[in-house]
Amino acid sequence: MEATREIYWNVGHGVVWPMYLLAFTAMFACGYGFYRRLAVYRLGRPLFRLDRLPERIALLVRNMLAQTQVLRVLEPGTLHALFFWGFGLLFIGTLLIMAQADFTDLLFHVRFLKGTFYKIFSLVLDVAGLVAIVMLGGLLVRRFFARPEGLETIRDDYVSHALLFAILLTGFFAEGARMAATEIGINPELARFSPIGGLFAQPFVGMGPAELSLTHKLLWWLHLLLALGFIAIIPFTKLRHIFTTSTNYLFTDLGPKGGIATINMEDESAVQFGVAKVSDLTWKDIFDADACTACKRCQDRCPAWATDKPLSPMKVVQQIGEVAFGAPEASLCETVTEDVLWACTTCRACQEICPASIEHVNKILDMRRNLTLMEGAFPGDEVRTAINNYEVNANPFGLAYAGRGEWAAGLDVAIMEQNSDVDILYFVGCYASFDNRNRQVAKNFVAICNAAGVKVGILGKEEKCCGEPSRKLGNEYLYQMHAQENIETIKGYGVKRIVTTCPHCFNTLARDYRDLGLEVEVEHYTTFVNTLLQRHRLKLEPAPFEFTYHDSCYIGRYMDIIDAPRDVLRQAGGRITEMDKSCYESFCCGAGGGRILAEEKLGSRINVARVQMAKETGAPLLVSNCPFCLTMFEDGIKTGGCEGELAVRDLAEIVVERIKA
């Protein structure tokens, strides 16, 4: 007996017409639903996101088909991925059946669902169905019985879980009914290849043929209607993510991380800066809201959320969706609230983990631009003061700009104004220039360069703040003012290479300044020192020490520099104990996004939380390589009461002590 089965067994070929009619109705409903949503996406400003197509398609394959990004969070990721693959195979199986019955067989009398292929087909679908059911069960337990904190469950979740279960079960029962009539006891050789179907056939064994036929018909129709219902409701429920999230992989921002549109300050026709209303967003920002599955991975990693501040990146994205689809003329900043917008440290942990390619940070920055540039708002009076200080003295402290280079007095450092024959321009930044603690780092970095025979120059009083905190607070005007001045000065000296000790300066000079015309090579001192070590221009005498390392957001997540600092510290004799949240999952110190200038009035302290994580490693030393982090941790150790148990030092301070004489 040939291994195959009769398609449309029992229900008969007569169902084809009503079935296809219903299927097209469902697909039309689905299409219409998306068409309606498309109109809302179009409320946003244009943005071209289909360049570099091969890369985008590769992303789609990796993240949709291979579920790579979903799998970054293991437990729910595995449940989702296996369910996706299981359900996906069932869908492909259904398509194959359709292809044979209504296409190849109908037109060419070709049947491929037979023999060994059919056996494999049967087995694979059976197993896929089982896996899908089990995974769905896992997801259901997670969502309804062992719900992780913050996972919000709405009507859509009940509907989709119920529907998916019903589809899978009716599928198996229909198969079981068919097997009870055609395979169990009749073709046991074939039944072996549908073990799960065989189990589902048990209730039907022994049923009278008429009764069995009716039951099967009912199950078949039920399965069909459920599946088509599923298709029809996709755009109207969270199930839409099947399409939107996948499509969003295609629309991924392929630019350098942290890139944000540089506003054209010369454009006198511009009347709106930043995002006030939905129409100020790009279509991608609105589409992002539709791609969000509310998996809350971003929220779980948000340092503001973790310290009881009102910001949840997920909620911001969802609120944008609610406004866009509900009240597109409403004020976004009022809906999201200022407290939420100012709470963001731009640490990018949300965006890094997002399995839907959503860009959270720039939405917040765009709304901050509206607050700052259109309303003259600040997160607090202390920030107003700092911004005024920037305007006058180009540093947040309000210290005389002329004293910017004073830390270097007596050191072997050239002031570019006097001598620009240098190997590198050290762009010092405000903290290392003026703050005593960070001046140590600057001096140590110079000592390292001296030891390696690198000629260092600084701009001294010609250097201005790079503009990063201003920009991240939304003050593009002030940022560009400083940036233009710095670029002009740097270009004026024909600088070839810039090294920074501050990751914020680093990102700004290396990436943001590109838009304004600076093309010089920019490096953070971590990689610079690592290269000096690799090339043996710098030699260390390792002395053992135990430490834990904090990946600053703008070095790790933004610049993908994960190994270099660890390598340097290992060469210095260090033995690392990693914090739970490290590398790409590092937890911000709390100072990014201009928060270094602001008082932390809401919730608990981010820096104290981070210092606590460092303390939990048992290592007595926390090493960082960012002036903001260093400042936050020095404070956090004091406010968190960890003095004596944990100390924080900069990487440069560790290295300089071990330079081989």
Added chain:
Amino acid sequence: MKILVCIKQVPDMESRFKPDSQGTWFSEADLAFRMNEYDEYAVEQAVGLKELLGDSADITVLSIGPDRVVEAIKKALAMGCDRGVHIPDAAVHGKDPWQVASAITAFSQGKGFDLIFTGMQSQDRGSAQVGITVAELLGYACASTVVGFEYLEGSVVVRRELEGGGKAVVRMPLPALVTCQLGLNVPRYPTLPNIMKAKKKEISTVSLGELLKEGPLAETTSFYPPAKSGGGIILEGDVAELADRLIGILKEKTTVMR
């Protein structure tokens, strides 16, 4: 309503001051300049009043000084003043308050300003004279060091700050001049559209020669850092050691440690 705001550009007070070559004022090298803090309150108050009154109010902002003061005028325009007037004078620091007040008076005469706002004093010279002198010369009612301002049809009610934190409440008819003190308001941060609009606002120039017919009544003969008081000791070093040394000194020189 016609409003005049008189502003001055001053060095940032965090700067380190060094005497100039004549030794009668500071050298401008390495100084960062900004709008006099008290004048920012004046600008804010004027703009706030205009918001209340609507477009019937027209604010002129006036500054005397070298070309750099145009920056301060631009900021005032960005904050919401309607037109700027620059009286160029590279040697304004050599003019005494009487001369500056006389020039402002000459400018204002016949222009029918209903209200004039000035800072209570400049942060650099700190004479606290110019505003009040202008009022006196123009015959305007005047209240100085104002920390509260309310406009009531045809008159203003202001709160003057007194020593010890109390306030005196006074009412003045228009035309009037008020000198503004810290605490009056929080100066707004100019929005970008307003900065752009300000670029198109008119800044006219009036020559000082046309306005100033008065000679100085006082002159600055020298400019120098204050002498350190004789008894002052400066201690530096490790904090724990410093604490011990301080306690030693306090035991010796005061009665509080007993």
Added chain:
Amino acid sequence: MKALLVCEYREGKLLDTSYELLAFAERLGADTAIVLVGDAANVPRYSGKVHLAHVAIYGEYNPDLHKELILAAVDRENPDYIIFQHSSYGWDLAPRLAAKLRLAQVSEVVAIAGDGFEVGCCNAKMRRTVKPSTAKAVITIQTGAFTPQGEPQGSPTVEMLDVAAAGKVEFIGYEPAEEKDIDLGKAEVIVSAGRGIGKKDNVPIIAALAKAFGGELGASRPVVDAGWVEHSHQVGTTGQTVSPKLYVACGISGAIQHLAGMKKSDFIVAVNKDKDAPIGEVADVLIVADVMPFAQALTARLHK
């Protein structure tokens, strides 16, 4: 040389600062006469002439009328100097007088410098010497700069002043300073926090230091404005003027408003990162250090 001293009277009382005018005139070596809008029961203890105008008629604050009254006294005395406190009363009236008489005015004099006067400038960071070009001049003196020696005594000859004039400014009334929950005026030790302590969280550390001294917590205006400390703790011209046995200024750079409020303290310790901060000018000891670690070290040491 003759000086006409304009004394101050507020809320039914002659202000003590009036005696500083006498101390200054003495330094000048000038003969004196006083003009006062007040009442006969509250004239200064002073052997000389007081030109008195009744406050009941002319009011405590009415700059136009007071100007006319002082002018009437000037007519009588023909003084070389008309001297005011640099106070809300003095700085308001002095320019009116100077303008009317076309005289030089020198504001907020801190010392006599040859034939000129030393005044502060650039937020008290610098000084300048100002010389009147007119034969006579109007002077305002800095509060606290000229302290009277010994107890004032004597009883003046009072001559009444009357003018017929109307003022443009109508005085409505006083508003009291905000309620104070502590009285810094009575504290023997005050430890004050300035912006240099960095953040609100550090206030308890400074408060702990104050407690370790058995004293009270004070604060500079920016710290109060920022909402770190209640206004009742504010030291300075807009807060309280204090003169404890020991004043410790933590992270206070020494804006003039603050200095004026505390420089009469018996012993002043300033803790500041910046060696050149103006607070160093009045400090008996200037500790150049990071404020918070030092405050903690000192508190710990005091508890031993």
